[in-house]
Structure formats: structure tokens, C-alpha cells
Amino acid sequence: MNKLEEQIQEKAIELLEKGEVSAVIGWGQGWNPTKATPLFARDRKTAEKLIFNPFCFNNLSVYLPRLNEKVAILTKPCEARSIVALLAEGKINRENIYIIGLACQGIVDIGKLEAAIGSINEATEARLEADSVVVEIDGEAKKAAFADVVLDNCLSCNQQDKTYCDVMIGEPAQVPTGKARLIVPEDADATWWRTFWAKEFDRCIRCYACREACPACYCRDNCAVQSLRERWVGPRLDAKEALMFHALRAMHVAGRCIECGACERACPMDIPLTLLHRQVGDAVRRLFNFNVGEKADIRPPLEFFLKEELEKSGR
């Protein structure tokens, strides 16, 4: 157990025992050292199982809208913006949430890691050593430079010192530098993108894991895509229909998506969805000069209308 985890557990136990919250949402150890799993700590015993390491990839704010109790939530700096975005939309009540910000040194991208050292399903131990990730598989320690296997999002992290939280645990770490997982050619035009997405979405099995893992996709059960009446997405399983679903989702989360990449990490088919959302996000930033998750008192830009925007559009 590292020092950070000690502090986390201490804080969680304090909150629980004082009765300030009924649960602390954090991460626990999953079935494999490289797999953290969300953990709802409701007492001292479970709170002692809380962990935090570079494998805690889940965005926990996805649970907040469906809870009706006062909870504490552990959050990485970047994903705190999800909470802000939910607050902005009035989906959650600030009084019901105690936000524990965690200093984060970067989260491992399992895809990058497996590309570097092979399958890690059978890992027996995983740890960070200096600047590299060490995974022990079958008694053999496999190493990969941390910067090479860190999530793309972490490479451009600028949230370290402005985490939206009630309490911050740990010291801000240095932002790793490394290469993006997928480099879009500079001259990528519509045709390139069309071909690219046609190939990627061909894999989609429409399990909707992306949607369910997304904090902005809180419609969940009522998602327009699965509407029984108006069939926005047809029954066939092909890239076209999948694109319709993903494009519809991208439009629906436009201006609300923090581009955390939870959808991409949830995808059992490894479809690079963050790319899609980043593109839509860029458009939102450009058109509305709006950064999602920055302010809790402004509704998402596509949900209201300013007269100046009409004037700007020249109509």
C-alpha cells in the first residue's frame, strides 16, 4: 500500500464513520493486478480495500446521477470535470457529493501496454518503478516505459492544479510526455475519416458499453437509439448503422463530453471512440468558446441560445 492509498483510506473511513456519507466510491483491486474495479465502500472493512494506482481507469462519476444518497467520490483531476458537467446540467446535487480529488501521475492505457509487452491477462503483479511499468507474468518481469503506455489524455493533462474538489489528496505530479496511440495524418480529409470510421465501426457489436460507461450518457435506459418506435438506428449490424449510433451519441454528448475516454476503455472491441468525441469537442470549443467541465453554473452550450450567436451566424 502506498502513501496515497493510506490517505485515501483514512479519509474514507473518517467520512464513513462520522456518518457524513453513506458510501465512498473508489477503486478496488479487480481480478488481475492490472484491472482495478469500482468499489463502493460502505464501511471500514471495504474502505480498507480502496486503492489508487495507474490502473484505476474507470471514470467513477458515471455512478453519481443514479444515486440518491450522500456519497463521497474519488476522482482523478481530469474526471472531476465530469462532475462539474453533471452539476451544470443539474443532474446531481452538489450537497449530496463529497469530492475527493486525487493527485494523479497518469493512467496506463491497457491497449498501449498490451501492444508493448503482450497480453497481460495473466499478470500476477503490476507496479510502477521509476519511469516504467513492470508487469510480472509467469514469473517474468516485463517492462515498458511509463510515458509510452500512458493514456493519450494524460499527455496533454492540464488539470493537475485545478481539480474541482472538496479535498485534494497528494501532490500534483509531472505530466508525462509521450506519443499518441493513433496519429491522424495532417491531411486527413472527409474521405480519410469515412474510410477510417467505416473500418473501425465494422467491429462494433452494439453492446452499448461505451454509452453505459459514459458519465454524460445518463439517459441510458431511455436512449433514443433503442427507442422501440422511432428507429433512428436500424436492426442490421453494419458499420453504417453503427456509425449512426455513434454519431448520434457524439452529437448528444456534444458540449457535455469531457473527452475522458471512458467509452473507449469500456469498448470490448477497442474502437478509438475518443477520437470521434475529440473532434466534436473541438467543434464545440471553436463555435462556442466553451470548455466542458469548467464551470458548474453554465448549462451546456447546445442547450441554450444567445441572440449574439444568431447575429454571429449572419442570419
Added chain:
Amino acid sequence: MKTYAYYPGCSLEASSREYDTSVRAVFNKIGIELKEVPDWSCCGSSQAHKIDGDMAAAIAGRNLALASSIGDIIAPCASCSMSLKEAQIELEHDGPIRRVLVEAGYEYLPGSVSVLSAVEAAYQAVESGLFEGKISSPLLGLKVASYYGCLLVRPPKIAQFDDPENPVSMDRIMEMAGAKPVEWSHKVDCCGNAYILVDRNMTLNLVSNILNAAVKADADVIAAACPLCMQNLAERQAQMQQRYGLKRKIPVVYFTQLIGAAMGLDNRMLGLKDDLLKLIDIRRQEEIAAREAGRKAKEAEERAKEARRKAAAEKEKAAKEAKEKESTEKESSGTKEAGEAG
């Protein structure tokens, strides 16, 4: 040092050389480098487009293409700047003219240059403070009628500069040079262009209207910014006096010549006539004297005012003291009454 492409135009090579030299001298002095557009050709002026609009745009566009490697263009001649501006608007979209240019081996990149008249460029320089500290001998007291003519500000959709009915940029420039711009009625009236050769009577009438208006406004000098205006206004004043009732001759110069004079530049580059240089001196002396007198009068008035103020204050003080005395007496009697009632 900021660099502009410089497009002199045909007249500045010949009949209006002093405009050319004064523009170069003035801009050089304020730290703007003018790079002559290599192998420039005529802009087409107001005649070419009457024959064929596309051809006119093409020959003007050639100059834009040649300038695009240097940067924004300064074209001192109003007619040139207008022709180039018009062509530039045409060239911003992909059309037949751009194709003709390409076929002849000239390429214009949309948005690569913008065209400025000398007035526009000088006005921008004034706005950004480039003239600060550069005016060594201000043209104090000199009453200047700024004459814009047609093409500096018209048609407004193409000129995109100043108010087409009451432009003020040249007046501001003249103020900066220490001169006194006069309000007058014919700032933007047409001088007849090159039509002196076509319809003399008409042009002379137009010119006389302008000159008479300037004289009526009691201007010392007319500042112009166009070689054609200059020729029309300056060269036929003797005829005007004879036939069109012009009361007196009035010097007409390029506005850059006046700025140059205010900056103390060598008159060999400015080409101002001795009469005008003398007039400038005379006006300056008069103005300095007038200002001195004004200052003294003001000081005297201030002193008188101060004295009045002091007297009034003393009077008020006395009155107040008297009142306070009265009220304290009243108060004390009031307390007494209250005490008794208690």
C-alpha cells in the same frame, strides 16, 4: 521596421514626382520600408474598365500578384488604389480573372495582400503613434483644406475607408502635423478626372467650384492625394481667376508634402514652392504670437476668478459663524425647556 509593397503608378513617375518623393521620404522617416513592386504595370485607372471590366481587373490583378511576395500595398494615387482594391475584391474568389492571370504566369493567393491608399497608410501610422516625436516643425496656424476627391472614399463598398460624405482622416493627419484643418463643403466633390481633355468647360466648372469653396473657407492651402486632382486643381488657377470668378490663387500640394514639411524633411524631396514655405513660416509666427496672447489673457482671467472666489468664501464664513452662534443659543434654550418639562 514594417515593410510595404509600394506601387507608385504612372503619374508618380512623371507629372507627380514630388508626390512620389514625398511619400517615400515621409514613410521612410517613420520607419516604414517601401519596396517598389517589381516591374509593375499600369493599374488601368478609370479608363480600362470602361473598355472591358475583366481586362481591367486582370491588369490590376497582375500588380497584386507581383506584390503578394512583399506584403500589403501602398498605392499613393487615389485612382490606382481604387483600381487595385476593386481588382482585389474580384480576385478573392476563384473566377475567370484569376484563371487568366494564371495562364499568363501570375499567381495571386487570396487574402495575401490588402491595398492601402497613402492617406489610409498615413492615417494608420498616426493611429498607431508612428509619428510621435517626429514632428519637428509643426505647421502651426496653417489652414489646410483637405481635399479627398472621389476615389479615396468612394464607392464606400470598395474603398472601405472613412466616411464617404464627411471623411476626416486627412484632417486628423493635418492636425497631427500641427496644421488647422478647415471645415469646408467640397471635400469629396469630383474634380472632373481626366475629362479636361474631353469636356474642358465641364471640368473647369467643377474645378472652380472646389477652389472657390476652399477660398470661401479661408484655407491657406489645399492638401490633395491624387495626381489627377492635383493637375486639375493646381495648374489652371490663372484661367479660373479670369473666367470663373476665383478670388485668389490657392496653393495645392500633396498632403505628404505638408507632412514632410512638418517633419522638417529636406525640401528637395518635398518640392514645395518657396511662396508656400514662406506662408507656412508666417502662419507659424502668427499662431505662436496668438497663443502667447491667449495664454496671458487666460492667466489674467484666472487671477480675477481666484480673487472673486476668495472674497465669496470670506463672506460665507462670516455668515456661517453668525448663524452658528444663533443656533447654539437656540439649542441651549431648547435644552432648558426640555429640562423643565422633565
Added chain:
Amino acid sequence: MARVGVFICHCGSNIAGKVDVEAVARESASIPGVAYSSHNKYSCSEAGQKTIIDAIKENRLDRVVIGACSPKMHENTFRNTIRQAGLNPYMLEIANLREHVSWVTEDRDAATRKALDLVRSAVGKVAFAKPLTPGKVPVEKRALIIGGGIAGIQAALDIAGMGYEVVLVEREPSIGGRMAQLDKTFPTLDCSACILSPRMVDVAQNPNIRLLSYSEVESVGGYVGNFDVVIRKKARYVNESKCTGCLECVSKCPVRKIPNEFENGKAMRRAIYVPFAQSVPKVPVIDKNHCQYLLSPDPSTIEVKEGERKPRRRCGACKIVCGQDAIDFEQQDEFIKEKFGAIVLATGFNPFDHSKYGEYGAGRIPDVITALDFERMVNSSGPTEGKILRPSNGEKPQRVVFIQCVGSRDEAKGVPYCSRICCMFTAKQAILTREKLPDAEVFVFYMDIRAAGKGYEEFVRRAQMEYGAEYIRGRVSRVYESDGRLIVKAADTLAGLPVEMEADLVVLATGSVAREDAFELASAIGITTDSYGFISEVHPKLKPVEIPREGVFACGACLSPRDIPDTVATAGAVAAKVGILFSKDFLESDPMVAEIDPFKCAACGACVAVCPYSAITMEEFRGKKFAKVNEAMCQGCGTCTAACRPGAAQLKGQTDEQILRSVEAVLQW
């Protein structure tokens, strides 16, 4: 399976002339779901309606598509028709074969094909229609009138005359509006004040009218019959109930050099003032931007060192002289919340700002004045006490030139419309000039004379023939000063002569423009404006005073430029409309409103944020939050349905499903 009946109307030759209606009726029969189809010469006629009713009964039809004219025209007619046949009136869809097809299509075959497509689309849509029932809402029988000009005054008096309560809100310290600024009125040359003042007094004395002057409407919520309005009563700093209107305070105010808005800035007023002599209410207002007392710092907020005296407020002369102790510097803006059943907009117009006319000096030449300046000048209570004088030197002008169409019929200046009143007021002003200055010459430059109105043409002719105003046809190109006089450059286009004329006074007949600042509440009230900013009516001919938000009406020049008779007429019309509304105790609400499926609602609140009528609120039921539409407030605009991501918000009668089916029906063939 639905049993749809399709009825194609010839509309005489309106539709049948371009569309093969028989073919459309024949082909329609094969559209899935269609159980019956026919065509008829005039479906809206009594006989035509009877055919429809009979066909419905005979063929057991349960929904109907009518291919005819615009639903704007006859949707209600046909709803009643099918109601008579025993169907729910909303099981109807109209395919607009006239405006959308026959009137706009040249080719007969193409028109027929398009007509059939529209019928298919309507069938596709109506197949998913559901019976709808209107709701009932009570009516609050009080009217709010915004704007106290002649329009607002007239509407207030008329509505109050019917026995209903009226609140009249005026942003200025006095009612009266533009009409109060005028000297005489055309074509009768009545004194404007003489006919207006009695009405203003009536307003003040009418027990059914509550006048809130110096007040503005802050927000409007609610819906027809039940508007919730917040009115800001701006601090007047004078207690209205104590003030007797003696105006002693005004005469003692030392701040004297404030341009008087009522005099168009051409005379001065004080910091405490009434706008004009006949002001109603005759209670002065302190202008907090100029009052020395209010501008000087509040001593209680100033910290001073020990031993130093606190500075005192400056002035306060008005408070000292007021015998009634009516001056109250502590007054604050007051917010009044009221409920109303109807709202009347009577916000008037603004004169065109002639600074856009550089060729006429753009306001820099003192002797070039506007028509409103002239009205005040020629008025005996105006700045020159009724004398026509040159502002530059106070001398009588020898020649007065009027220029018409300044800020009218000028697309380049953004006002392509005709302001309608300028021809007439120019003639009036020409007459007044000749009356007051018999020696002066009067010239009027015009483009066309538009004198349609009772006695109007005669009035203009009188100006020319009796009063000797010289009319010259041609737009003035330029006005400039020369040697202390004005030079007017124009052309007499009829004679073909250039005109260069000296003048002493030029009066610009400035047109009317919309008062856009009056509608900061626009979206809340539901106002839509035309491209010039004038309020759009629902229908220029048939609903000239209704605006798209139900229960809100407009009259006077806020709708478009108009003269006093028209303004008064529309005010009367509005009163009648309000009367009709108030004659019922309950209103039927349009059932084609939004509804939110609580099962589908994700409670994101996007609909609440976008609803322009604040008709949606968040509710909670058994721990689940969801959005709910107040059907009476909903105007059926559909904004929420567009914002709703899970598709929970649906417009009844226009559900996503219906729209998709109708689109699909067009696309499948």
C-alpha cells in the same frame, strides 16, 4: 390497421388547374391504410363537407386526409367536419395541394406527382395520429398594457370601459407618448395636446385603470388567461401620494442644463422635472444621473479620520422646499408581481436617426433639423415658444426646405419600407410654416406623395394650392453649408433641371423605425419581429392585432408605422379582442402541445432550459425525477422536442414517429 379516407379538393380550378386530382384520388386508394378516396370540387363548401361526413360514416373511416389549401385556411373547418362525423377532430391531416403544389409548380405532371407524394406523406402521418382533447384553463380578467402613448391610452380606456381592470405601464415619467410631442395633427390641424390631454386625464381618473408610470415590465411568465408579470417601478424619489404637483421643487433645482428628452434635446430641463406641462401623473421625477444629492457620496459609507467632519450630501434643495415632504431620496426600485389574463403591447416607434445621412450633414449642421424638432419648435410650449427660428442664429428663415423620405424607402440605409406618415406631416408642417411665416418660401422635395386616407389628398393639395408650398419631385442629393446659408442640391426630375437652392432651414421628414429597445423581453413574451424590428402580427389581414403568443395583442406603431387614426383604431380592435377573451370564464387550450413521457425522460433538464415559455418544470415521482409540461403554458413550439435526447418530449399531433412516417412515405416511392 387504420382506415384512412383521402379527400382531394379541386378548389375550383385552383388545384385542379395544375394537378390531375382524379389521378391523385385514384392512386391514393392504393396507399397502405387508405380505405377510401375521392375528389370534390369544393371540399370546404357545405355540400363538400357533407360528402366527407357521409363517406366517413359509410366506410367506417377512423382518420382523414384532405388534400386542399393551406391548413392555416381551413384546418379548423375540416376538424369540425370530421367531428360532426363522430371522429376526434385531431384525426385529420391536411395535404397542402394549393400553396405547396398548384400555385408553385409549372409542370402538370410534376405537380400531380408532388401532390401524390404529399398525400402519401399525410397518410403516413395521420396513421399514427392519436385522439386529442383540449384542456380548460380559467381566465384572470385583468389586462396589462405596456406603453402609455395614444395607443395604450385608448386601449386602456376601452378595456376599462368594458368593466375590466387595467394596469397601464409607461416607462417615461408621464403618459402621452409621441402624440404629446406633436403640435397639430393632420388633416384637420387639431391641436394634438387638446385632443390628447383629456384622454390622459381620463386615464388618471378611471377607477378601473391603475397607472404605473416610470415603470418597466421586468418579466412575463404564464400563459393566456394567466400571465405572471413582474413590473419594476423605478425609483422616482418623489412620493406620489404626497406630491400635489405644485412643482415648487422643479423651480428650485439648481441643475438646469440637461437636454430635455421630450423636447428632443432641443431645450433643457432640470434634475427634478416633469416632462411637459400636461404630464400625467403630474408628479416630478428626480433624474438620478444628474441629481447632485444622489450623485454625492452617501456619508454613511465614507470613513473619516477622527476629528474630521463627515462630508455632507450636496444640494437637497427640492427636499427643503417641498411643503408636503414628498421628496424621498431613500426610495428604491420596487418590484410588483401581478397576474393578468391578457397583455397589450403599445410600445410605439422611434423617429429615424438621421446621423446615417452624411449627405445631409448627419446632424452636424444646426439648421438641418428633424420633423420632430420642428414639431416642438412650432409648438407654443416648445423651446422657441412656437416661433420658427434658425437654430444657428435665432433668425427667422426666409426659405424652408422640407426633404421627404429621410429614413424611408431607402434600402441602402436599411429602411426600404414607406413610413406612411411623412408625406402627411410634411404637408402639415409646410402649412404651419406658411401660416407662421407668410413671407417665407417653402419647398418640399418628394419622391411620391402617398396621401391615402380620409381627407389626406385634399390636405396635400391645400398645402400646395392654398398655402403655396412648392413641391419638387426629386430626392435631394446633398445639403451643405456655405456662407451661413444652406445649399440644397437636387434635381427636378419632372422638369429635367438641376436644382441648387439656398435655404435657411432644412427639415428632414424622418421616418419611423422600430423601438427595438422595448423588447428585451421579446422571447419571454413570445414576440417575433419582422426584419426591421416591428412586431409581427399573426396575419396581416385577418389577425392584425394578434401576435403569435396567445393572449398577447399589439396595437399602434409598434406593429408598423401608422398615423393616429389607425393607431386608435387598432387600439379599439385590441380592446375588442381582450373583451372577447375576458367574456369567457374558461379557455380551451390547444391540445397540440408537448408532452413528456416520464418513462423515457432522463431528467437532463435540457427542455426546461430551452422552453421559451417556461412551461416545463422538473417533477419527482417515487424517487424518479422527470420533466413535466404545463399544457396550458405550452405553445406547441416544439423546441423541447428538438432538445430532448432520449426522445421523451413529443409534440402531440406532431410526434417524431408521425414526422418520420410522413418523411418515410415521401421517400419510399
Added chain:
Amino acid sequence: MAAKIISSDNLQTWIDKLTATCEVYAPSQGKEVSLFKQVKEGDKPALNILTDIPPKGLIFKQVEKILSYRKNEDGIEIKQAEIEPGRKVIFGIRPCDARSFTLTDKVFVHSDMPETHYAKRRQQTALITLACNDACRTCFCTSVGGSPAEKVGDVWMMDLGGRYLVEALTPVGEEIIRANDDLFSKSSPEDEAESLRIAERVASKMPVLEIASAKLLDELFTNEEFWIRLSEKCLSCGACTFLCPTCYCFDVRDQGNANSGDRYRGWDSCMFYQYNRAAGGHNPREQHWKRMRQRMLHKFSYFVTQYGDIDCVGCGRCIRSCPVSYDLRDFLATSAVAVAGVDMDFVGELPSEGQPRTCDIK
């Protein structure tokens, strides 16, 4: 037929020969995911992996057209969709996956109302099973009635290192072997013994999970607290069901209009809200914990009651691919304790803790 031996080299030849006569599907490692892909002559299948995606979809298609309809003059014409003809072989299928088909067969084939598309395709397809030489971290087939060397399918094989022990289990299997008899040699008793040893070793690597009886689990139905806590972190997506070899729920949807269109059958997931939504909007499993309960009880209780088997083969894919790393074994362990009436502190504990960790299947 007695067991035979085939060398590794001949195995490849065998696959190549099979491709000549029928469609052969075998595991393949793609860049992003591993799955069963059709093998062309010369392709080397990735026999050492448990694919990310089960072979379920080869027989029970994720989406398939079942009929088309078209309105014409005579009325409505309905055309049943044809099943692609030709024999298929799924080569190198793991015993757990092979076993999943026998479970699904109970529903779709051996029932009063057979599912024709599935049944027909199943009949066309031969399974050549490859027993496991190793167990994954997520494997638990032994706890649900299977075994790493279970003899299931038409042909059974086991890698003995450089050579494979092969045994035909059905007449179809015999035919497959007979067709290429020359590639096989006779096996020795030692080979059989070796295979048993390997099976024993692999089985011992897996956790032994106690699974409560169907009846007891059913009684747990009313223990809402248990289900709520259990499903707290579940996102209610369909990844587990779509990657489960035994999940067979489907939905039928039309695409088209009143005049013509197609009817499709596609996988559905009981984890989806819409799965349970009834006409009129009522939803008996509106909360996701109820759906989780349905999934678990269906697999471990209802199916057992109805068909006698647990509807889970222990492949562990649901664990591997879960976006929140939910471990099905947690449910098995905790439910076992819960039915015993113990309090619920244990939820979230990992039953496999302390079990031997294993590596890639070699």
C-alpha cells in the same frame, strides 16, 4: 473409433485439406480483438488462445435476416431467408465453447419449437474441439460442470507437445478423420495417460467454486439488498451477454415500410432496459439490479430447473471484457454464502484470492 495421433506438421496439412472441402473457422488473433475467422489454405490459426469473442455468432448470428416481405398485386409476398449452404468446421474450439452449443441446442434444437436457422446451421457444422493445456486467470469451467479436456464436439484433440491426440466423438467426426486418414497414426496408451495428466494439471489450476443449488438461489430472489449491493458497480451494458457463449436471447425487428421490408432477428441482452419494457411502458425490471438478478438467476437457477444444466460454461469472457471488471465468480461465491443466511460483509471480496495464478495457455 480409437484415438489417433497427428503431428503438428500434419495438423496444418489437415486444416489446409479441410479448407478444400468446407468452410473452416479457427481462432485468429487480430490487432484489436481475437475471434474465429474463416481459414484459407495456408493460414495458421492461433490455436493457443481463448478468443475474445466466442464462436457463438457462427451459428447463432448476431443479426440475420429471417424473411423479406413485399406488397404486390396479389397481396403480400413473404420470402423466407435462405441459409447459406455448405458444410462448416469450427476448428480448435475450446471445450467450454463447444459445450455452449450443446447447452443452446437444448433451447433451440431439442424443443417443441425448434429454431430452424440455428438448428440447420448447427447441423451443417462440425466442431473440432481442442482441449486446454492451460487455464486462464478467468477460467472456471470445472465449477460449472465442464472440464478443460471435456470430450465434446465431433472431434476431440489435445496438444501433447509436438503431436496431438485426436479422437472422433460422433459419426460426423469419424468421417472427418477418415477423409484424411493418411495424416493420422495410431495412439499409444501412454498418450492417453499423458492426456489425462494434462487435464488433471489444468483443472487443478482453476478455482473450485461452490455454487448454490437452483432452488436456494431462487429463494434469494426476494433478497433485494443482496442484488442491489451486488450490482452496484454494474453499468448495465451488454458486453457480458454479447460475449457470453451461452446467452441466446434475441429480438425481432423489421426494417422497411408498409410496402416492403425485411425482418431481422438479432441478439438482445437482458441487461438492457428495453429488453424488459412491455407495451404501454411498464417495465418489470426497470432498475438495473433487477436485470442483473435476472441474468444471474437465469443462468444458475431457472435454466438448471428447466434443462438440468447450468447455463454457463466458465469461459470467463464476461469477466475479461467487463468495462468495470465485474467478476462473475464474486456472485457465485457471495450467493453461496448468502443463501446460507450469513450477513453480507463479504460482497466485493474476491473468491479466487489465493488461488494459483496461471499464464497464457501454451
Added chain:
Amino acid sequence: MRGYSMKVSGQLRSINTHLKREIEKLSGQKLDACYLCGKCSAGCPVAPYQDIAPHVVMRLAQLGHKSVLESKMIWNCVSCGTCVTRCPNNVDPAKVCEALSRISKREGLVNSKVALALREKFVDLIKNRGRVHELTLVIQLKMASGDWFSDLDVGIPMFLQGRLPISGHRIKDLKNFKKLFEGNKEGNK
């Protein structure tokens, strides 16, 4: 000040839409946008010295009346832009005059030979040298007008001051420059 002589010959029988459309195409102006208020004529500096006023040019153009092609006004417009600046309907009468003069030349109805010479000589000069040589232009126009003696009081001093140099510049790249004159021959027929 003189009046416009308004000498318009002919009679109006119908509207020559062909000519009207050609004017619209060549000038790029919508003729019917003009409502003949006369503001262009009122402001035009040269109109008082011409035969018909600009608004009459506009009216005749609206009618497609051929007489307009014979007018002097269309030749003597100096393109000062006053009309378009003040036009309430954003119409540019100067462009209409320009279009009319081109048609006028084609139809052989030129009223002002000197104005024609001015523009043609001017363009010829550019075409041959790339730049304008003022002295050559003046001499050529003097030849066209036959008015040799006015302005000698202006010209001679200028010449003596060297402001009208005898030789002028020729641009270097004349070969490509000339292509600009040919390139568009088709477009402007």
C-alpha cells in the same frame, strides 16, 4: 448652371427587353431596382453639362430604349462614385453608363468621339508599354479633339519642368502582360 437638355428621340411603343437584359448583364446592375428618385442626377457633378440626366439614363435603360445609346451622358460619366454612394437602392448608374457606352460603340452610335478616344488610346498605351506615357496620351487626345491650343499655358511649363518626360518606361514582362488582354476576349463579347 445648365439644364439637362432631355433630348430623347423616338417614341415608346413597347419595352425592348433584349437590350434591357443585355444592359443588366453587362453592368451587373438590377435596372428595376431603380425607382427614379433622381438622387443620382441631383448629385452627379457632370450631369448638368450633358444631354440627359443619369436618372433618365436609368429610365431609358429600364425601357431598353435605343435612344439612350446616342446620349453623351453615357460617355462622359467620370466614375466618381457619387451616385452609387447615395443611391437609396444600391444601384450603380455609373456601371450602367459604362455598359451602355460599350453597346453604343458596338452599334456605332458613339456621341463623344473624344471620350471614346480617351479610353481607347489609354488602353492601347498600356497594352503596348505596360504603363501610361502621359505626353503621348495628351498628344493623341489633342489629335482626336482637334483642340490644340487650350492648356498650352499649363502644358508647356510642365514640359519644361520635366514633368512630361519624352520617353517613358516600358515594363519588362510585356509578353506575358499582353496575354491579359487576350485572355478574356470571349467573356466580353
